[in-house]
Amino acid sequence: MDQYAHLVKLFLQGLDQYRLSIAKSEPVELYQPEDYILGLGGKRLRPLLALIACDIFDKEPALALDSALCVELFHNFSLIHDDILDAAPLRRNHATVHKKWNTNIAILSGDMMLVKAFQALQNYSAEEFMQLSAVFSKTSIEVCEGQQMDMNFEKEKSVSEENYLKMITCKTAVLLGCSLQMGAINARGDKEDQTNLYEFGKHLGIAFQLLDDYLDAYAQTPEFGKQIGGDILANKKTYLLIKAYALANQYQRKELDRLINLDGTNSEEKINGVKHIFNELAVTSTCLQLADEHTRLAITHLDNVKAGESKKNHLKDFALELLKRRS
Amino acid sequence: MDQYAHLVKLFLQGLDQYRLSIAKSEPVELYQPEDYILGLGGKRLRPLLALIACDIFDKEPALALDSALCVELFHNFSLIHDDILDAAPLRRNHATVHKKWNTNIAILSGDMMLVKAFQALQNYSAEEFMQLSAVFSKTSIEVCEGQQMDMNFEKEKSVSEENYLKMITCKTAVLLGCSLQMGAINARGDKEDQTNLYEFGKHLGIAFQLLDDYLDAYAQTPEFGKQIGGDILANKKTYLLIKAYALANQYQRKELDRLINLDGTNSEEKINGVKHIFNELAVTSTCLQLADEHTRLAITHLDNVKAGESKKNHLKDFALELLKRRS
Numbered sequence: 259m260d261q262y263a264h265l266v267k268l269f270l271q272g273l274d275q276y277r278l279s280i281a282k283s284e285p286v287e288l289y290q291p292e293d294y295i296l297g298l299g300g301k302r303l304r305p306l307l308a309l310i311a312c313d314i315f316d317k318e319p320a321l322a323l324d325s326a327l328c329v330e331l332f333h334n335f336s337l338i339h340d341d342i343l344d345a346a347p348l349r350r351n352h353a354t355v356h357k358k359w360n361t362n363i364a365i366l367s368g369d370m371m372l373v374k375a376f377q378a379l380q381n382y383s384a385e386e387f388m389q390l391s392a393v394f395s396k397t398s399i400e401v402c403e404g405q406q407m408d409m410n411f412e413k414e415k416s417v418s419e420e421n422y423l424k425m426i427t428c429k430t431a432v433l434l435g436c437s438l439q440m441g442a443i444n445a446r447g448d449k450e451d452q453t454n455l456y457e458f459g460k461h462l463g464i465a466f467q468l469l470d471d472y473l474d475a476y477a478q479t480p481e482f483g484k485q486i487g488g489d490i491l492a493n494k495k496t497y498l499l500i501k502a503y504a505l506a507n508q509y510q511r512k513e514l515d516r517l518i519n520l521d522g523t524n525s526e527e528k529i530n531g532v533k534h535i536f537n538e539l540a541v542t543s544t545c546l547q548l549a550d551e552h553t554r555l556a557i558t559h560l561d562n563v564k565a566g567e568s569k570k571n572h573l574k575d576f577a578l579e580l581l582k583r584r585s
Numbered sequence: 586m587d588q589y590a591h592l593v594k595l596f597l598q599g600l601d602q603y604r605l606s607i608a609k610s611e612p613v614e615l616y617q618p619e620d621y622i623l624g625l626g627g628k629r630l631r632p633l634l635a636l637i638a639c640d641i642f643d644k645e646p647a648l649a650l651d652s653a654l655c656v657e658l659f660h661n662f663s664l665i666h667d668d669i670l671d672a673a674p675l676r677r678n679h680a681t682v683h684k685k686w687n688t689n690i691a692i693l694s695g696d697m698m699l700v701k702a703f704q705a706l707q708n709y710s711a712e713e714f715m716q717l718s719a720v721f722s723k724t725s726i727e728v729c730e731g732q733q734m735d736m737n738f739e740k741e742k743s744v745s746e747e748n749y750l751k752m753i754t755c756k757t758a759v760l761l762g763c764s765l766q767m768g769a770i771n772a773r774g775d776k777e778d779q780t781n782l783y784e785f786g787k788h789l790g791i792a793f794q795l796l797d798d799y800l801d802a803y804a805q806t807p808e809f810g811k812q813i814g815g816d817i818l819a820n821k822k823t824y825l826l827i828k829a830y831a832l833a834n835q836y837q838r839k840e841l842d843r844l845i846n847l848d849g850t851n852s853e854e855k856i857n858g859v860k861h862i863f864n865e866l867a868v869t870s871t872c873l874q875l876a877d878e879h880t881r882l883a884i885t886h887l888d889n890v891k892a893g894e895s896k897k898n899h900l901k902d903f904a905l906e907l908l909k910r911r912s
Contacts, residue, residue: 284730285730285733285734285737287733287736287737288729288730288733339692339693339696342689342692343689343692343693362669362670362736363733363736365666365669365670365692366666366670366729366732366733366736367729368696369666369695369696369699369729370726370729370730372696372699372700373699373722373725373726373729374722374726376703376718376722377722377723377726380715380718380719380722384711384712384714384715385711387711387714387715387718388707388711388714388715391703391707391714391718392707395700395701395703395704395707396704398700399697399700399701399704402615402693402694402696402697402700403611403612403615403697405693406612406614406615406690406693407612409614409689409690409693410612410614
């Protein structure tokens with residue numbers, strides 16, 4: 259991400275300014291959680307994509323700062339509420355908002371951040387504001403839908419590959435596409451370029467999520483930062499498990515059912531057993547292949563953007579680097 | 586409300602159309618709660634105010650239909666989330682969303698409705714969309730702030746009259762003002778008229794809430810629909826209680842403290858005791874006086890709107906009728 263260090267810095271300066279502007283707002287129970295979660299860090303990938311998309315058309319990246327703030331506020335709103343839904347105690351190694359304060363405050367401060375995401379756009383011209391709001395609200399609804407689909411999957415016996423891909427597209431990928439499109443709107447890119455950048459981000463997001471599923475079971479390095487096999491232990495319906503069920507013969511299906519019903523004391527047997535079936539059915543290579551396909555699709559869309567090759571290559575390198583760190 | 590029956594009908598037709606448009610949307614866990622709460626009825630006061638404000642300038646009230654939908658979606662989003670915060674089992678005699686489904690679904694479907702409130706405005710021209718979004722997002726943030734202040738008051742030993750008025754202004758009154766202003770924007774009313782209608786709605790809302798506090802303790806008719814003294818039993822910091830504490834001498838304060846700490850078995854003693862002190866300190870008449878003041882302020886703002894007297898008188902009658910039903 260070094261090639262974009264200046265853009266990350268630009269965003270963080272803007273974010274600091276925003277945080278300063280809310281520092282004395284009341285009631286503090288509403289604004290402290292907002293400041294807290296915005297201060298927890300993270301890659302700032304979504305705001306960075308907005309700035310990159312503006313920069314790619316040789317426009318001042320600062321033009322996209324409010325769009326960047328909008329998507330970062332939205333992302334953090336969704337983290338606060340998702341952490342309630344998942345009853346998660348930790349976020350980036352710090353207490354989640356509903357743990358540090360309480361669930362009511364987490365609901366309400368999240369609501370407020372969602373409104374503030376829309377409000378962040380209102381310094382743009384009316385025409386730009388309208389275009390930005392349209393793609394942003396469409397995306398926000400899809401993110402809610404994706405989150406609900408993910409919750410539904412937990413209770414469903416079987417999930418189709420199609421629905422799984424739809425879920426990760428909505429829950430993760432469209433916000434990356436939206437961030438890029440918003441930056442392109444700020445740069446006055448035409449509709450075609452906007453769509454190509456949106457699709458680039460969307461397919462990148464899908465590839466990203468598929469690799470995440472793969473890495474959960476097969477990461478070699480501690481860099482990944484999560485427990486290897488965590489998804490398997492939690493019976494999470496990842497692409498690997500969904501595909502394995504779809505391809506399994508009756509014996510493999512029976513064995514998968516048995517392994518899934520194993521309790522926590524047999525975690526090694528469970529992880530190794532499930533991975534053994536993954537290997538038998540070659541679902542890992544299917545997963546990596548599909549991630550590759552979406553990466554290629556992403557790159558094709560980027561290639562079609564009417565912008566300088568050098569900046570497009572930078573973005574391509576950045577995308578591949580992001581994916582590489584996941585494989 | 587008979588004089589506006591045609592506007593209520595117009596809104597309900599628009600609402601039916603909207604509900605039809607989401608009827609087949611998926612995941613159903615997200616859209617059924619939205620349809621459910623929108624179908625629970627209610628006075629539809631906020632959307633009606635948007636249509637009335639547009640109509641007052643002799644413009645087609647249908648111009649304000651999307652603004653009306655916006656404020657109704659927002660109001661219902663806030664009901665869903667507030668019911669979680671209050672752990673309320675019932676809303677308009679039906680199960681609340683978090684009871685009928687679960688808290689996670691209530692959080693997420695509420696989030697989606699908040700986004701849809703913003704999205705409802707996007708068929709307006711860019712300029713109108715911008716003006717509407719600005720007043721709507723400002724108001725939405727104030728509603729969140731008011732809700733948080735209300736939650737804070739529950740835990741605070743003493744609340745000032747100033748903060749109490751600020752809370753009811755944010756939690757209830759500004760959305761009435763916003764609904765009217767949005768209708769005025771749709772009618773292309775000038776800035777001054779917009780502000781006067783906003784202030785009319787705001788002061789009406791404050792008067793409305795003060796009367797609500799009064800009626801909780803002193804309603805004579807069963808029409809009010811709530812248990813008489815319910816706020817007193819719940820130790821709710823109403824205007825009456827706040828003012829009573831402010832005016833009490835040390836003996837009265839001691840007696841108030843004693844009554845507030847009475848457990849549920851002495852409900853009659855508690856209600857009568859607290860009301861006795863209210864009477865001694867004449868806080869009921871102070872409350873009614875303040876409600877009157879805000880009603881007068883509201884009417885003055887309405888008088889200043891540059892619109893036909895007949896339509897303004899209709900609205901005045903309607904406002905006074907609304908307040909009368911509360912006193």
